[in-house]
Amino acid sequence: MDVIVVGGGVVGASAAFHLTKKGVSTALVDASHLGQATAAGTGVVFPWPFPWDAPPVWDFKARAAEHYPGLMAELAEDGQTTGYEVVGGMSVDREGGDAGFELLRTLSERPEFATMGRVERLAEGEPRRHFPLLPEPYAGVHIGGMARIDGRRVRSALFTAAGERGLHYYKGDSSLLWNGHRVTGVRVGKEDLEAPIVIVAAGAWSAGLLSVAGVELGVHPVRGQMTHFALPEQNTRSWPVVRFGERDYYVSAFAPNRVVTGGTTEPEAGFDRRVTAAGLSHNLSTALELLPELAEASVVETRVGFRPGTHDGQQLLGPIERLPGVLVATGLGSQGLTFGPYQGVVAARLAMGEDPGVDLSAFVPDRNQTPSVA
Numbered sequence: 232m233d234v235i236v237v238g239g240g241v242v243g244a245s246a247a248f249h250l251t252k253k254g255v256s257t258a259l260v261d262a263s264h265l266g267q268a269t270a271a272g273t274g275v276v277f278p279w280p281f282p283w284d285a286p287p288v289w290d291f292k293a294r295a296a297e298h299y300p301g302l303m304a305e306l307a308e309d310g311q312t313t314g315y316e317v318v319g320g321m322s323v324d325r326e327g328g329d330a331g332f333e334l335l336r337t338l339s340e341r342p343e344f345a346t347m348g349r350v351e352r353l354a355e356g357e358p359r360r361h362f363p364l365l366p367e368p369y370a371g372v373h374i375g376g377m378a379r380i381d382g383r384r385v386r387s388a389l390f391t392a393a394g395e396r397g398l399h400y401y402k403g404d405s406s407l408l409w410n411g412h413r414v415t416g417v418r419v420g421k422e423d424l425e426a427p428i429v430i431v432a433a434g435a436w437s438a439g440l441l442s443v444a445g446v447e448l449g450v451h452p453v454r455g456q457m458t459h460f461a462l463p464e465q466n467t468r469s470w471p472v473v474r475f476g477e478r479d480y481y482v483s484a485f486a487p488n489r490v491v492t493g494g495t496t497e498p499e500a501g502f503d504r505r506v507t508a509a510g511l512s513h514n515l516s517t518a519l520e521l522l523p524e525l526a527e528a529s530v531v532e533t534r535v536g537f538r539p540g541t542h543d544g545q546q547l548l549g550p551i552e553r554l555p556g557v558l559v560a561t562g563l564g565s566q567g568l569t570f571g572p573y574q575g576v577v578a579a580r581l582a583m584g585e586d587p588g589v590d591l592s593a594f595v596p597d598r599n600q601t602p603s604v605a
Contacts, residue, residue: 232258234582235417235424237405237440238432240269241382241567242560244389245302245575246430246582251396255583258399258426259390260419264537266454266504268434269382271536272568273457273491275472275481276378277320279338279347287593288545293343294589295573299378300346302572303385309395311388314381314485319348320472323358323371331476332372339374348375362470362482364490364522377472379483382568389572407431407557409444414556428582432560432575434567435502435537437547444554449600450547450562452502452537456510457494458518460528464488475521482522489531492518496565498540506533538564542600548574549581549591558582559596 234250236243239261250257278299280292303315322331332352339350353361355370394400401419408416408423416425431437435452442448470484480493495510511533518525539561541547547562560578563570577587 232256232399232416232424232426234258234428234430235260235426236430236432237417238434238437238561239263239386239390240267240432240434241386241389241571242434242563242575242578243430243432244386244393245572246432246560246578247398247575248389248393248396249576249579250582251393251398253579253583256397256399257393258401258424259393260401260403260405260417260424262404262433262436263402264436266502266535266537268455268536268538268567269386269571271455271457271534272382272565273481273483273493274314274379274381274485274568275320275483276315276380276569277374277472278569279344281334281338285593287590291573291589291594292570295570296346297343298573298576306385306388306392309392311392312384313388314384315378317376317378318469318471319361320374320377320474321353321358321361321371322374322474322476323353323365323369324476325368325370335372335374346376350374358473362473362484363465364524365473366523371476373471379472379485380568381485385568385572405440407440407443412555414444414554427556428558429556430558430560430578430582432578434561435539437539437559437561441551441554441557441559446551446554446597448547448559448596449541449598450539451498452500453540453564454497454500454503455494455536455538455565456497456506456514456533457536458492458511458514458533459531460490460492460518460525461531462488462490462528478521480517480521482518490525490528502537504535504537506535538567540564546570546574546594547596548577548594549587549596551597553597
């Protein structure tokens with residue numbers, strides 16, 4: 232084996248796909264943890280950077296935005312179903328807010344924002360024509376290139392495509408093989424798999440893997456509870472993604488009649504995967520406050536996922552000097568479905584000894600993290 236990928240979410244599956252596509256002998260080890268973030272996400276894809284992003288972050292996001300449509304098209308041509316659809320998106324505000332129109336319009340005119348598409352101002356009442364649950368008083372901005380993704384489907388598509396290219400798959404809990412000097416592979420159950428490079432892409436569970444070698448990885452679980460609604464009398468297939476600007480709250484829709492609302496953010500919950508009364512109450516009250524017509528919808532399910540959070544809000548991506556043989560790819564928080572596919576690409580490039588294509592100085596996995604200030 233040349234490379235072992237630990238973690239079967241969108242990051243690990245993307246890394247495995249890009250490695251096998253290049254003919255690299257690759258194994259993917261997946262513990263199939265309940266609460267995997269990929270399977271629980273709301274599926275909003277907004278990958279473009281903002282002026283306040285630091286240069287390495289800007290560069291990573293811009294390249295991810297360029298890469299995303301091409302990867303989805305490649306998987307579709309391969310016969311895979313990803314659930315990826317460019318349905319457009321809206322940022323909406325009540326009474327007089329411009330929902331960031333000038334900023335978004337200015338950005339959309341830059342060459343690296345070509346995938347953003349057309350940015351249009353929407354007068355009061357117009358957002359409701361696109362997303363019929365919105366109250367009339369909302370005005371906003373429409374961003375043509377925004378998309379939605381089904382996390383379970385895109386993960387399955389990457390995994391299946393990698394399997395068709397020779398991926399070896401192992402299911403079970405794993406630990407790193409550490410000889411005191413470097414990592415030499417992975418133990419799955421009672422079986423030892425050897426490889427010169429191990430990509431740790433196990434999301435919120437990544438820290439536990441590296442602790443065997445005395446490395447404290449600054450990633451922790453952030454529980455999110457996301458509630459799904461069904462509207463039997465509606466066809467939501469073409470509805471755009473919606474961001475409520477005053478709340479930074481997202482809502483997405485999926486065929487045939489499902490609406491998914493933004494969920495909770497609970498960094499103190501650990502790996503407790505219960506749907507709690509407080510979490511469900513928060514989701515229902517927020518959803519009904521912003522979209523009162525959801526009162527007649529059916530509550531289908533609440534999914535619980537553990538996002539891999541970091542204290543400074545930046546991802547963990549790259550090698551660890553004290554741990555030769557390991558590459559880390561995690562820490563995307565709530566943006567895993569947006570940036571996970573490209574994070575997997577960069578990890579695959581590093582594993583193959585190639586130029587990662589981006590500046591990784593801000594993402595050093597074992598850096599000292601200073602908590603971000605809201």
